[in-house]
Amino acid sequence: MVAHGSAFPVAKLALNNSVPPILMASLRMGIVFIILLPFLNFRLPQKKYFKPLIYFSFSMGVMVYVFMNLSLYYSSIISPIILGSQLAIPFGILASAFILDENISKNKWILIFTSFLGIIIIFFDPKLSKNLLGLFFASLMALFFGLAQVYSRQLNKLPISLINASTGIFGFLILMFISIIIEGNLYSNFKMINTESWILISYQALIVSLCAHLLMFYLYKFYTVGRIFPFYSLFPIFGIILTYLVFGEVPTLLFILGSIIVITSVFFIHKIK
Numbered sequence: 001m002v003a004h005g006s007a008f009p010v011a012k013l014a015l016n017n018s019v020p021p022i023l024m025a026s027l028r029m030g031i032v033f034i035i036l037l038p039f040l041n042f043r044l045p046q047k048k049y050f051k052p053l054i055y056f057s058f059s060m061g062v063m064v065y066v067f068m069n070l071s072l073y074y075s076s077i078i079s080p081i082i083l084g085s086q087l088a089i090p091f092g093i094l095a096s097a098f099i100l101d102e103n104i105s106k107n108k109w110i111l112i113f114t115s116f117l118g119i120i121i122i123f124f125d126p127k128l129s130k131n132l133l134g135l136f137f138a139s140l141m142a143l144f145f146g147l148a149q150v151y152s153r154q155l156n157k158l159p160i161s162l163i164n165a166s167t168g169i170f171g172f173l174i175l176m177f178i179s180i181i182i183e184g185n186l187y188s189n190f191k192m193i194n195t196e197s198w199i200l201i202s203y204q205a206l207i208v209s210l211c212a213h214l215l216m217f218y219l220y221k222f223y224t225v226g227r228i229f230p231f232y233s234l235f236p237i238f239g240i241i242l243t244y245l246v247f248g249e250v251p252t253l254l255f256i257l258g259s260i261i262v263i264t265s266v267f268f269i270h271k272i273k
Helices: 002-016 021-039 047-073 079-099 106-123 132-153 160-183 186-191 195-220 225-233 235-247 253-271
Strands: none
Touching: 002 021, 002 047, 002 079, 002 195, 002 235, 021 047, 021 160, 021 186, 021 195, 047 079, 047 132, 047 160, 079 106, 079 132, 079 235, 079 253, 106 132, 106 253, 160 186, 160 195, 235 253
């Protein structure tokens, strides 16, 4: 959870160094693929895994990271973006009901509602008046993150290294293509990436995308989405603390109120069987 919480401040530091957001997401995925390449046996999975693997790779490798970086790029403050990503929990539980036929109890429905209510309260924070586009992108990131975790439940018989490598190459190629179209000259953009930025991008790939996510996917082999996602109530706490230490962001009372509602809702979702 500490690794996930650090992902947002670290990405913002790289973006502040003039790294284009889509290119940064592409490079992050490319590093993941290169690291996992020696561990692959290059055998295609069974046909029944093709669709969920493609859906997962697209959701996680492309949509999650591009919307994460865009949310940070278009926001001058980070804490609301970190908390907005918590919508992945209710989105994931809702998606698990429709895709995996997992049951949602009445009490869970109530807590899902209150988690969204907490985010709505944060929308009224005066500090967000110029950062609503960033929070909108964070909501889209959360939606695709929730979908990705549900699709990963259909891949629990596949090697974790294959899943992450597929995500890496899928994200790298698609995002690189999008970056060339939207962000312009690839050579010029590469020249803007200094040593510090490469270290920050590598941290995101190694610590967050590999170490933290590999552990998460391992847990999905034994537990349902609804039981694992609530632990995500912990990572915003670490992320917000780190954001204060690095950027000096001081949360407003309205943000604190919304945060308490969201994190408490997610915590009690975990308590409901």
